[in-house]
Structures are given as structure tokens and as C-alpha cells.
Amino acid sequence: MTAKLRAVALVGMGMLFGAGLSGYVQSAIAQPGAQVAQSAPADYSRYRKLDMFARALTILENHYVRPVDSEKLIYGAIAGLVAELDPHSEFLPPREARLLREDIEGSFGGVGMVVILRQETEPQARYVLEVREVVAKGPAERAGVVVGDLIPSIEGKPISHFFDLRRAIMAMRGAPGTKVTFTLERPAPKVDGKPGKPSVRNVVVTREYIDSPAVTSKALGEGLGYVRLRDFSETSGRELAAALATLRDQSRDGLAGVVLDLRDNGGGLLDQAIHIVDLFVNEGPIVRTRGRRGELLDEARAVPGQSWSKLPLVVLVNKSSASASEIVAGALQDHRRALIVGERTYGKGSVQAPFELGDGSLLKLTIALYYTPNDRLIQASGIQPDVVVGADFRPYKDSQPELEPERAQPRHLKPEDFGYPAGSMQDDSEAVRAAAEDAQLRVAVQHLRGLVRVPARGGRRR
Secondary structure, eight states, X not given: OOHXXXXXXXXXXXXXXXXXXXXXXXXXXXXXXXXXXXXXXXXOOHHHHHHHHHHHHHHHHHHSSSOOXXXXXXXXXXXXXXXXXXTTOEEEOHHHHHHHHHHHHTEEEEOOEEEEEEEEOSSSOEEEEEEEEEOTTSHHHHTTOOTTOEEEEXXXXXXXXXXXXXXHHHHHOOSTTOEEEEEEEXXXXXXXXXXXXXXXXXXXXXXXXXXXXXXXXXXXXXXXXXEEEOOBOTTHHHHHHHHHHHXXXXXXXOOOEEEEEOTTOOEEEHHHHHHHHHHHXXXXXXXXXXXXXXXXXXXXXXXXXXXXXXXXXXXXXXTTOOTHHHXXXXXXXXXTOOEEEXXXXXXXOEEEEEEEOSSSOEEEEEEEEEEOTTOOBOTTTOOOOSEEOOSSOXXXXXXXXXXXXXXXXXXXXXXXXXXXXXXXXXXXXXXXXXXTTOHHHHHHHHHHHHHHHSXXXXXXXX
């Protein structure tokens, strides 16, 4: 892959107000080192097969019991061709291709929320959209939508009607000023361990032009910062650098360490993933692209002199972290620049090239695989975190409950007797309290505090 192609490559699993499976390179230019096609048999003719297709189309148009839409038939035929390949190669008709372009640009007409597709079995089998994030001051927030709400239907149609998440997203998006109706379900708190009856209401929202920031950040206290990267759109690297600078300026003693949250980040533009790794790594490879038979097509390398190359860093990932998120996490892990905390990532390490077909539609084909600096394959493997943490708190279990500590002795010497305050019996630091009930973030902050206190030595992981 040439440097020019790399600059506009996109790898991803997610979309704002959604998450579909995607990953692209913005050109149909032949790749360096591509394998030479074998000679076809002497009696083979591609045009003979095309003639067969043309004959079948003509028969359908002339003899089917009802009039047919030739364009839909051709679109369906192309989609059928690609359906024989891997899950990420697909045909996108003009409307779906436009949705992809909107995600790359980071702005569109919609309601302003991030959702994932979820399958439920209790109390009944169904598909719902779960709200993971609500864009500040957007239409959804003004309508009272909060994180954790469920959307079982859009415009009166159940989510299962839309087949996949992309089609559900398309139903929610639309021209600014138009309205969309959806059912909003808010789970009730559990009573005696059993779920309560959820509240259900219909919501009518007027779509607006959504220009959602890719990065949100906040100070946790103790000189520690938190940065959430939603996706890898055209401005992500610049926004992240600005957020780090703002956190540094807000802290009285400078920025001591940062938690970079890549959870539920399904990816985006490859050049932004490279840019973000380059903020924290001073030298060496960032990501390699390999084609057929593992042949190296391209290697992106860090540029020396980055201002955040020594900043203590913890990266949060989960099962929905994919593609560009995995490139970032894998590179930082291989360079021993960050501690990776959370769950094994999704494992989407392939790159797709969108080929324009002339009418606004796209043919998206897998052309290569991504490898970490240590040549670890991401595809179907994912990134295994250094510290595995689930989404729920696990109660502390005393390893030796029969052993009473010194402070339990009736006549023990107390710290106050020597002019020293008693140590805290729990981790109630300001930064940990700021993590609130987010179990994974709490563990990430605890480890980050350790990294700040005991700086790790540099060097690549072997």
C-alpha cells in the first residue's frame, strides 16, 4: 500500500449512532507487490459468463409475472457475488455508501446518539438498540434519552425488521428538519434481585445536523486525565492532541498520566490511528499491512520528537473495540508504551478498498491484513489486554479470613501515637472516586496511579 493510499485508508467496525462492520482504502489503484494472476484456460471467456448473466436478466425482465426493477436486480446480483467472500467485503448501493461517507467525515443529519445492536432472550427473544452515548445538546439529549435506554422499534417497525445495524441507522438518520419516531424503553431497577417493569414511551425527534466531536475528556484529579475516543474520523488525531494539551493546562502540576478509552470504538480512518500512536511513540513501526501470502505492502513508522512519548498511559478496550482501535492498542502494547486494560478486542484486522462503480455505489473488497509492530496478526485474534477486567465489580474476597491483622490486637501501637495519621482502609483517592461505578475505568485509574508512582522502563516488548 502506498503512502498516498495509507493516508485515506479506513478500518472500522463502528459508526456514530451505530456500529457496522467496515474498513476501507479510498482507491482502486493496484497494490505494490500484488500477485500476478495465473493465465486462464484456453477455452475460458469472461464474456461468455457475462453473456449468460445478460441473458438471465433479459428473461427476468421479459417473462417474470410482474414488472421488475432492473437496477435492483443488478444490485442484488453484485451483492450476491460479494456475499461469497469474507464478511467485510460487500456491495453498498448509493444510500448505504453515503452513510459510510458521512461517518468518515464525522457529520450528518441525525438524532445524536451512539448505539449498539443487542440480542435479548428475556423476557422475550428480540433485537434492540442500546444507547451507549448521547451527544451533548443534541436532539436525543433534549428528548430525554440517556445512556442505557433501549430502542425496540423505529417508525413502528421492530429492530429485527432492519436485518442489521446499518439499516437501523439509516432509518434514524435523514435530512435535518425531518422527524423520526422511535420507542424508548428505560429498564427499571431490580427489586429483590428481579428486574422491575420498564417504562416505555414513544419519542418524536427532529433530526439536526450532527457534528459530533470524536474526543471527550475530563480531569480525574491528582494530575490524571481521562480521554474518550469515540471513533477515528478525519479530525480524531488533532482533537486528541488538543484534549491532552487542555488537560495539561488544567492541572496545577501538569499532566501526570492519562487513561485513553477505546471501548466501543469500532474504528475509522487508518491515518488517524497512525497519528494517534505517533503521539505516544517516538520511534519504530506502528502497523504493517500484508497482502496475499503475507507479503509486506506497507509499514507505517513513528516520527521522533513527540511531546507525549513519556506520558504514563493506560488504554481501556472491550469486545467492541475493533480495527483502528486494535491497531492503536496493539502498537502501544508492543512498544510497552501503555498498559492495556479491559477485555479481548473484537479481532477485525482486515482492510477493505472501496471501488467506485459510477452511480454512487461502492464495491468494498478485503485487500490486506494488519499486523502489530511485533508482527502479531490482529484478524480473528484481537488484542489480549495486560489486565483482564469485566464490566461488573467483583466483591473483594479475603484470602485469609482467619488471620487477624495487627490493628485487631487489643493493645496494638497506633500510628497516631507517633504523630502519623492512620492509613486508609480502602482506595478512596480523588481519581478513583472520579471513576464512579465504571468497574473497568476504576481498575484503569488504579493501575495508572501505579505507573505514575513507579515509571516503567522503556523498550519494546519481545
